[in-house]
Amino acid sequence: MTNILMPALSPTMTEGKLAKWLKREGERIKAGDVIAEIETDKATMEVEAVDEGVLAKIMVPEGTEGVAVNSVIAVLDGGDAAPAPKPAAAAAPAAAVANPGPTKGFDPQPDPPKTNGHAAGRVFASPLARRMAAQAGIDLSTLKGSGPGGRIVKADIDAALAGAAKTAPKTVPAAAPAPAPAAAPAPKAVPAPPAPPIAAPHRLVPHSTMRKVIARRLGESKATIPHFYATRDVELDSLLKLRAELNAKSPKEGPGAFKLSVNDLVIKAAALALRRLPAVNASWTDEGMVLYDDVDISVAVSIPDGLITPIIRGADRKGLAAISNEMKDLAARAKAGKLKPEEFQGGSFSISNMGMMGVKDFAAIINPPQAAILAVSAGEQRPVVKDGALAIATVMTVTISVDHRVIDGALAAEWLGVFKGIVEDPLQMML
């Protein structure tokens, strides 16, 4: 018998939704077979079988939310034809959380928890933090300590638990032999201060995992990052001309074909501006300023029920055709919910473009831990004054939102100037 555990699809993942079982109990499985789909905060991932055998028991029914990483989701019978596993064994990781511990009397005290299996360097944590983490199934190496010298202390565990509790039912009803679907959604942690009830007639749509993540991350961003904004108008005529000329050179079909969008050129222009002013390609941390080696541009893509920011990595070094084709592929897979975590986690700068929707001007919320995001609006023909006379130019308004801890006003203005210079003299992008 082999336990199949809830996989961690990213280093920060602590739980996920078991969206779908693709195999049934009793079905034979080969290594590499896709057995289930897991929905994390941002993507749907497939779980592949590592071993061969018969799917003896599904411990977590599909549709269950908040399944903790490393909890047992199913049992694989390797062929020794043993009876179904004892539910108690499977329930152990969850029970460790639910059981408040020893009762009265002279019961022996368990040994203090040993450091966990992560051998990569010593994790500094207080004894209390270690025990609380062990009880909650938190991997200490995933936490940042706020104590003396970065030591992980109780407050850090409390914060991690508070973050998890917003979405996490604590246990999976694994002990029930065949849980009825109604029993599956475990009780949800109720938010502490109940908001005043809404009296107006309404219906309540439960939050999706993504909606919760958007709410949390953007809420944190606005609450903790001192934003300020700088806006400039950028003339697009030269860029549109170059785009038309380049697109005309694309082969009709085949692997070398491309069709550049304005957004592709904006990505490249922003990436070059970041390479020239690397202080903007940065993140704030308490320890010091993080200056990224690479220019990785996160591009906001609207998808059903939310948005996601796939990343064009090393955008300053990529050609326009490569950026364009990569962006198309990422956007298509984003809309299908098939991005891999590493394709949307990270990034050093973000771009949000609402130009195709006719927006004239807007300011975006910084995508933490990045320090800046560029809001790109629609290009439109506007009257401009050139050499003292009225003329018509295609103009778009861009607004950069920056973290003032990282980027001061003068630097933000300078960056906009560099960006504008590249867009208005777009042949620089070809260098």
Place this chain on the structure above:
Amino acid sequence: MGSGAMADAYDLIVVGGGPGGYVAAIRASQLGMKVALVEREHLGGICLNWGCIPTKALLRASEINHLLHTLDAYGFAADNPRFDFQKVIKRSRQVAGQLSGGVKHLLKKNKVTVVDGHGALAGPKTVRVTKDGKDAATLTSPHIILATGARARVLPGIEPDGRTIWTYREAMVPPAMPKSLLVIGSGAIGIEFASFYANMGAKVTVVEVMDRVLPAEDAEISAFAHKAFVKQGMTVLTGATVKKVAKTGAGATVTVEEKAGSEKGGKVSEIAVEVVISAVGIVGNVENLGLEGTKVTVERSHVVTDGLGRTGEPGVYAIGDLTGPPWLAHKASHEGVLCVEAIAGKNHVHPLDVTTIPGCTYCRPQVASVGLTEAAAKAKGHEVRVGRFPFIGNGKAIAMGEAEGLIKTVFDAKTGELLGAHMVGPEVTEMIQGYAIARSAELTEAELMHTVFPHPTISEAMHESVLDAYGRVIHI
């Protein structure tokens, strides 16, 4: 400083030279700031001049007096042991004087400019110092820490007159040893004076409005201390209020009502004493600080701050007793350090967690505690494990002839966090830091059980109390 008004610019101005203010000033100087400290009376503040330190000198004397009267138990005899009360008082003042001089030296060594006079905010980033009603100096700084402390609260009808009705201040420099006195309030200040005078031979009555003495302590510790005080000859009235203090030629007649519901039920009695000591809490020194027109918020006589001393007014900070309870010198000092380090932009500066601040009362037997009482822990939703160990099971305590006491530890049943420790008995004020370290370092019962406590010491009782919480106690 010269007498004329002159504006001197500093990196930091501290108003008040008590244990909050002078420690903040020295820490700021260590961090490279140019610091001015304004003090109107004594460097070292109440703590050093009229509080913690001189009372410890007095209590040491009363302890010796107690020992002199128990010599026989140790095999000694002395005829007619007696004391010179004025010498006892004089020694206490000398101790305070010596330490105040020490603070002056420390400030000089750390290049802190000490400005003599009363400091008050006078516009943005400005402190005006007056001396004897005249302008003495004008100082400017982007950062101003107010550390002006607190004073005894006065109840209407029981105003101190320096003769019959005393506050802590008069009680520390009495003209003569009173034969009888009544203490209103059984917090740390009230109980220390009650213990001092009782051990010096006065007939002492303590009146406490709450249902137990030392009401901030764990209920079991309060009950233990109550019994010990009564055994020493004190009269302790809990759940009782002073209705009236009528001064007489020989002192005062105090009307006390014991509330309905207490054991004696609504009984009114009149107690004749030579002296009444009022120790009914303290109020912050928020007056004449120039707070009017600023965004500094004052609530119930205390300045409201965030965890790092910041007030509503940018650049104005407050620390220590001025900001509210617990009114402890070590809390003020620690807040001063945190406030200065936050101003200096140091990393890992966290607001002070009051449940890591130990509190000590130097009565006989001593009382000390840190963290949550059992009741407070339960009220916060903790499932608790409680350990108890009486000093009667400790060899060193018996050998010392001081086996009266109890150590109680409160753990979170699930995580093993030491939520609180509560002690009454010999030298517990010196031992509580062990539990305070355990709380700050976030040790669990496992580390405390694995720690080797030296034998024979009274600190072994600390170990045993932890063992008891987990059913492993050896010596009871």
